[in-house]
Amino acid sequence: MAKLILSMDGLVLKEISLSKERTTIGRKPHNDIQIDNLAVSGEHAVIVSILSDSFLEDLGSTNGTLVNGQSVKKHFLQSNDVIELGKYKLKYINEAPAQIKAADFEKTMILRPGAMRTIAPAAVPAAAVALPAAPAMSVATPAPAKSLGDTMVNQGALNSSMPNPVTAAPPQSGAAPAQLKTGLLKILSGSSAGRSLELTKPLTTLGKPGVQVAVITRRPQGFFITHVEGANFPVVNGKTLDAQAHALKDHDIIELAGVKMEFSLKT
Amino acid sequence: MELSEALDIASATDPGMVRSHNEDSIASDAAKGLVVLADGMGGYNAGEVASGMATTVIATELQRLLEQRPPYVNDPNGKAVAESILREQIAKANTSIYQASQSQPQYSGMGTTLVMALFYDNKLSVAHIGDSRLYRQRGDEFKQVTKDHSLLQEQIDAGMITPEQAKKSANKNLVTKALGIDPAVDAEIHEYDASVGDIYLLCSDGLCDMVSDEDIAMALQTLGANLQLCAHQLVQMANDNGGRDNVSVILVRVKRDFRAPRGIAAKLAAWFR
Numbered sequence: 001m002a003k004l005i006l007s008m009d010g011l012v013l014k015e016i017s018l019s020k021e022r023t024t025i026g027r028k029p030h031n032d033i034q035i036d037n038l039a040v041s042g043e044h045a046v047i048v049s050i051l052s053d054s055f056l057e058d059l060g061s062t063n064g065t066l067v068n069g070q071s072v073k074k075h076f077l078q079s080n081d082v083i084e085l086g087k088y089k090l091k092y093i094n095e096a097p098a099q100i101k102a103a104d105f106e107k108t109m110i111l112r113p114g115a116m117r118t119i120a121p122a123a124v125p126a127a128a129v130a131l132p133a134a135p136a137m138s139v140a141t142p143a144p145a146k147s148l149g150d151t152m153v154n155q156g157a158l159n160s161s162m163p164n165p166v167t168a169a170p171p172q173s174g175a176a177p178a179q180l181k182t183g184l185l186k187i188l189s190g191s192s193a194g195r196s197l198e199l200t201k202p203l204t205t206l207g208k209p210g211v212q213v214a215v216i217t218r219r220p221q222g223f224f225i226t227h228v229e230g231a232n233f234p235v236v237n238g239k240t241l242d243a244q245a246h247a248l249k250d251h252d253i254i255e256l257a258g259v260k261m262e263f264s265l266k267t
Numbered sequence: 268m269e270l271s272e273a274l275d276i277a278s279a280t281d282p283g284m285v286r287s288h289n290e291d292s293i294a295s296d297a298a299k300g301l302v303v304l305a306d307g308m309g310g311y312n313a314g315e316v317a318s319g320m321a322t323t324v325i326a327t328e329l330q331r332l333l334e335q336r337p338p339y340v341n342d343p344n345g346k347a348v349a350e351s352i353l354r355e356q357i358a359k360a361n362t363s364i365y366q367a368s369q370s371q372p373q374y375s376g377m378g379t380t381l382v383m384a385l386f387y388d389n390k391l392s393v394a395h396i397g398d399s400r401l402y403r404q405r406g407d408e409f410k411q412v413t414k415d416h417s418l419l420q421e422q423i424d425a426g427m428i429t430p431e432q433a434k435k436s437a438n439k440n441l442v443t444k445a446l447g448i449d450p451a452v453d454a455e456i457h458e459y460d461a462s463v464g465d466i467y468l469l470c471s472d473g474l475c476d477m478v479s480d481e482d483i484a485m486a487l488q489t490l491g492a493n494l495q496l497c498a499h500q501l502v503q504m505a506n507d508n509g510g511r512d513n514v515s516v517i518l519v520r521v522k523r524d525f526r527a528p529r530g531i532a533a534k535l536a537a538w539f540r
Contacts, residue, residue: 051418052437055427076432094437108308108398108472108512110378110448111418111441202482202504205489215489217500219507229492 002094039086273525277494284510290314300386309377339388364447378445388527409484416444473512
């Protein structure tokens with residue numbers, strides 16, 4: 001579950017877990033997080049938590065709310081964001097326990113709107129009911145947030161061992177593979193001889209559409225050349241390729257549609 | 268003219284880099300202009316069972332039905348009959364999966380997403396449930412045609428988050444609709460015009476969560492001439508980016524016009540076939 005760390009002048013005052021759907025922040029005592037300081041408005045801001053996502057909204061406060069130094073009205077909180085109200089700072093932490101295996105939390109699950117209400121009174125507020133298993137289980141399970149794991153059938157046994165996927169980090173979609181190399185293609189013959197082409201895109205096509213086309217793919221493992229269309233296949237170092245992808249090595253010579261090119265890795 | 272002459276279909280499915288088994292399931296029939304993709308969910312092997320049932324029931328039933336009823340004929344309400352055929356078969360698949368999950372404890376709670384397309388008369392009917400998607404590449408434009416039935420999409424629609432923020436959300440994998448989890452299901456079905464040169468991509472969330480739309484579009488644009496290679500390239504890109512989920516893609520390219528036979532001459536020809 002996400003939490004906030006309240007501090008002032010570098011001194012940690014307290015830690016608050018975002019266990020409610022709405023966590024209010026303000027000077028007046030009825031707020032969930034009360035900050036008794038005149039720079040803070042009576043009802044200053046609210047954090048709305050939905051499952052593992054949290055949103056900060058300024059409630060029209062007199063002095064405003066900053067996130068990472070920027071004034072915001074509404075903000076989708078990311079882990080390690082720092083919210084500032086006057087001299088007070090609230091650090092938002094929403095991190096996955098390190099031991100979580102990717103496979104445990106990314107399975108698609110069904111969210112049943114009706115089931116949300118049956119759980120609401122339980123201690124864990126943002127618990128959605130993503131139960132592929134029998135709906136009745138959502139009521140019987142003491143800690144519904146944990147039931148978000150993928151295999152629901154044997155729930156009792158799983159709860160203890162399974163990390164809570166709600167707090168899992170979001171999958172880094174399209175995460176840039178670590179340090180992709182850059183390749184360089186130098187054209188050796190034909191009308192554009194002497195020109196060179198940097199291979200920075202995931203895919204670079206070569207040749208003439210309808211006549212002969214090959215593609216060079218840029219992958220974490222290196223560069224690969226594959227035939228795309230045309231009766232003739234590309235030739236690398238004098239050898240004609242088949243339909244399979246061919247790994248390119250530094251200083252390989254490619255012949256395609258009558259043009260010679262040299263491939264090299266940029267350092 | 269046979270539909271298979273007008274449509275080029277290629278597909279690929281892969282368990283990805285993390286999962287041990289593949290819970291996605293795909294089926295296609297170029298002659299009938301039919302493509303189906305399902306992404307199963309549920310414990311043990313139930314996800315595979317659910318997605319397998321969905322594609323098998325829908326594909327075989329539709330193949331049989333399309334022999335009897337051409338999809339482009341209008342029903343008494345003036346609507347193409349395709350939509351009602353699809354709705355009927357999706358309901359049938361839903362019932363089969365739901366009953367299996369009710370009667371067999373090991374399948375309890377299984378379900379599946381679904382995206383499918385039926386091509387006929389220069390058109391296509393697209394049905395979907397959950398977060399498996401259909402995209403269209405037309406000219407330079409790459410567009411998501413289906414709208415996910417997911418928590419994130421609902422939050423986007425409600426204006427709570429922007430599509431950019433949605434990419435960073437931790438609530439990616441929650442769908443609000445699925446096939447086989449309730450006694451009845453409401454599939455979203457729409458009809459679109461198809462034109463020559465279009466490429467349609469059906470995919471499970473294992474592709475669109477791992478590969479950006481720009482990279483998918485680039486693959487379709489550069490490798491559209493070789494659909495099978497393009498399908499493999501998409502799977503490879505998802506795996507190179509981590510391949511956290513099963514990845515499935517079906518590509519359909521419209522090679523030529525496939526207007527349904529019309530007029531007296533065509534009807535006569537159909538009689539004497």
